[in-house]
Amino acid sequence: MQDRSIVRLLTLALVLGAAHSALAQAPYPARPIRFLVGFPPGGTNDIVARAIAPKFSEFLGQSVVIENRGGANASIATDLAAHAAPDGYTILLVAPGHATNPALLKLNFDSINDFAFITLLAESQNLLVVHPSLPARTVKELIALSKRRPGDINYGSSGTGTTTHLSAELFQYMTGIKWTHIPYKGGGPGLVALISGEVSLYFGNVPTVIRQARAGKVRAVATTGSKRTPAAPDIPTVAESGVPGYEVTTAYGMAAPAKTPRAIVDRLHADVVRVLNSPDVSNRLRALGADPIGNTPEQYTAFVKNEISKWGKVIKAAGIKGE
């Protein structure tokens, strides 16, 4: 037994040394896979990746190693993935900012053509909540109130260019009202500001803000998805409450460098979808407010293209300046 495995190892070493192309013939995956995450450990992006990685390693038969490369709203990690060897040994957690970065930052890569998109892993939506002192219970009342007091209502966000900011910008863009943006550094301080009444309005990630709403600290008005969220089926969507077509989701996906062989993309796709379908992983994602998706590479590519063009328009119209 032991002898045979030594022979096998030696053969492998020989093959590796003799011809690099021989590696391509070894059944994929033959070595650990690098999973790039654009944020430091601890954020939602990282938690999504860490929820997926163990099962994914199990199914692929090789370990999937998470590499956190934080910085510039995930564009440093995305840049690395765009220019990595297209051999299937580098994959990327596509961060929600992927759709907005082209309009906000100067990038050294093409957000569409430099990638082979694998699947949309999960999607979460935001919940529009207001301070109880604001006399608006529904989207219609809020629009009417905002029209009477243009520029008067303050809304908080977790930073310029984040979905908490852009949800509000899209809302103003589609309804023709005007609010004042008060940015905070991160979701925690933004939520504190809403609870203390420093700002009157906030679009926050569902699981974080819903418990504040249930405790009566803030009032839930509407969700930003195209469908009601399973976490709170009693809360209507913005779209069904008078702003048809309004939709903001926070999307986490998976991609490989462009030119990654189709067979490898298919293998990764098949296994990651199995991961998303396993009950413990999908429950973990749902607890974070993210609904597991797992669509086809074609559907996901179309989704990314659509999101990039949509947010490009909103960011331009709102006059948000990046670098």
Next chain:
Amino acid sequence: MDLLANLALGFGVAFSLENLAYCFAGVALGTLIGVLPGVGPLVTIAMLFPITFHLPAVPAIIMLAGIFYGAQYGGSTTSILVNLPGETASAVTCIDGYQMARRGRAGPALATAALASFFAGCVGTLLIALAGPTLGEWALNFGAAEYTSLMLMALVASAVMTQGDSAKGLAMVVLGLLVGVVGVDVNSGMSRYSFGIPELVDGIGFTVVAVGLFAVAEIVVNLESREPREVYTGKVTGLMPTAQDIRDAAWPTVRGTAMGACFGVLPGTGPALSSFATYMLEKKLARDPSRFGSGAIEGVAAPEAANNAAAQTAFIPMLTLGIPASATMAVMLAALTLQGIAAGPQVMLEKPDLFWGLIASMWIGNCLLVVLNLPLVGIWVRLLTVPYRWLFPSIILFCCIGNYSVSNNPFDVYLCAIIGVLGYVLVKLECEPAPLLLGYVLGPLLEENLRRALLIARGDPTVFFTRPLSLVFMIATLLILVIMVAPAARRNRQPK
């Protein structure tokens, strides 16, 4: 009494052999990993957090809390031994702790840090149990205007920190401000001083600045001296603090705990600000302020107590309001969420065993920390007898590993080296690095809150004087200015 019954429930939960084991494992792991600079509580918790997926809720949270305390304390150890601050809060400990170590008093410094932390931890835990919800609500009174006035007060008070030349101190604060504003501006989303380098878009990390200024610069200065003198005095005078040490450290510990407990509740400012603030306070209160900066035990006890008390009360907004006060707390909140527990106003009622079990295990965690670390003091101190020519390459190596691990990017290592050169130049110019660090931490916070307050007030500057809490800080700022200027004016009138 309710509190006693609740605490009894908590200790009942936490004192099972299994939970004690998880708590101990957490504290030990945290201490080990926390010794690396940059790998502070946040990174440690985030990396080890998948382990807790397979545990039930109570042991999972208890273990994470243990890691948190351990990592927090690990940073102090390296600050004292080799001038290597692991995170914001322990940078202040470097100033006097490292000087104590150089004088052969590393043992008492480490023991004092452990005991002061333990005291602060006990008080902090009791505070959460007694007044958690009230304190959580109190923190909500702090809006942008209050933060602005508080920061202003802290910056003005920081002039006290400078040794001698106040012009140099001021210059250092301003330099720190400039380093602090690198990166994307929160209000406009514009990049400042990033020169098109993507790594600079998020600003320069704290670890990079602190390790460069303290550890790297110190090593360069030590190596420069022609005759290879040993950096540490060979004679180690006792491992434990003397009776005099304990007398000296007692009140600073109490004051530090009080300051830390207040600041910890405020989201976003927490431990760093509290350790700077207590250090300044102790220096002002000391009969002989010149001892500070050359190994005053108060300079170790007070910031260590403050930082641990703040770490403790930082749990309050998370547990009672469901709001994470820091990135570390955000990970803890995520951990709770994944265990199916909605932290927030209802957690005390819905899951009393978890809430009180966590509080009891906080105390146990603090206790285990002392049990684990006091015997280690001897081992740590022996480390310093290693010849410097072997010690310094290892310190540099740890600096590199720590900086690299923050975002797995070699850029941070290079940047740290550059800041090390800056630190060396500053030593040559006899400029203190501490005010620079303070400017770096407070400057961006001051700017952010000032602009936010004015944005909300639609440009009306009277907002800082019409809100009562803000007015209190403004008056205090004025008083500090008067106190500082008065003795100087008196001296000028009566020349020596």
